[in-house]
Amino acid sequence: MPEAKKKIRVGLIGCGGISGAHLPELSKNEHVELAAFCDIIVERAEKKAETYGGKVYDSADKMLKDIQLDAAYILVPTYAHGDLERWCVKAKVPFLVEKPLGIESGLVRDLAAEVKESGLITSAGFMNRYRHSVNRAKELLQEDPPILLDGAWVGGPPLRKDDDYFASQPIGQWWPIKARSGGQFVEQVIHTVDVARYLAGEVAEVYAFGTSGFNKKLPNLIQNYDLEDAMVVSMRFENGTVGNIMSACSIANGGGVFLNVWAAHNAFKFTDWAHHVEIFRGQEGPSETIKGDVFEIFGVEDRAFINAVVTGDRSGIRCTHADGVRTTLVALAANESFATGKPVTVKY
DSSP, X not given: OOOOOSOEEEEEEOOSTTHHHHHHHHHHOTTEEEEEXXXXXXXXXXXXXXXXXXXXXXXXXXXXXXXOOSXXXXXXXXXXXXXXXXXXXXXXXXXXXXXXXXXXXXHHHXXXXXXXXXXXXXXXXXXXXXXXXXXXXXXXXXXXXEEEEEEEEEEOOOBSSTTOHHXXXXXXXXXXXXXXXXXXXXXXXXXXXXXXHHHHOOEEEEEEEEEOSSGGGOTTBOTTOOSOSEEEEEEEETTSOEEEEEEEEOOOSSOEEEEXXXXXXXXXXXXXXXXXXXXXXXXXSOOEEEOXXXXXXXXXXXXXXXXXXHHSOOTTOSSXXXXXXXXXXXXXXXXXXXXXXXXXXXXX
């Protein structure tokens, strides 16, 4: 194993809401120096630097040319991917990139090839792969493969009111616009897609149905909203597993996150954002209940990435850029299916 460095210089590209999930761990990691913050809204970068130290930039290209970094975090909206990854590749800076990894499948595939050729250490922000509950299910499914799954991520409409997250935060300027976010299925439900891939393997084909018009009846719907209100995506996996994953951003009551997976001898019922799981073993043994990691899961993901950069040992990273690309391509294929009204073979 290569000799570990004592400190690595980390820069953040994007200082919006998701940066707040990563900074608590990074700021107390003994191997990390938070050296730079970049955001096109420079005031956001300045606020982070006031708290954590480091230089401030309004251009990632400028930051990567000006300061020698050992790692970068790419924490930007769906539509903003492309140049940022390429600038990190050019600067030979390992990076963790938050999901989704892009909005256009051709660009996403091109980035995958360029990042692979670079040989950089990378991580994609699908943090559910680090949960004990999810990995216990994966362990059992190795010997008892999944047959059927269904899941959903059901939330309410984005509204113009003071306590609405999308109305009060900059995310409201791009999330409700499909050309910028990719829609609910791509931007949020992609987490459920990734857990399904992690447990059941590669998706071969998708067929999507969507509906809209319900949210448009609301008098206080957020400006420029043009997403599907709900979508159902049927999936055929390469190993024969079949399943459905549903999304909605129109249900004001009774929503949530869940994923059910059935195998011949075991059944798994995941609930909530934290992915608590009930495992029903049948004749294989007593049932199990595992509480999901609520607050620390981003820290687990961050430590795996930082450890890989520090030591050169990538084995702790559960989702590389290449793997995150494959999940993103499944979600984008669902959008293509909805647009064409036809099943779509997923092209990796």
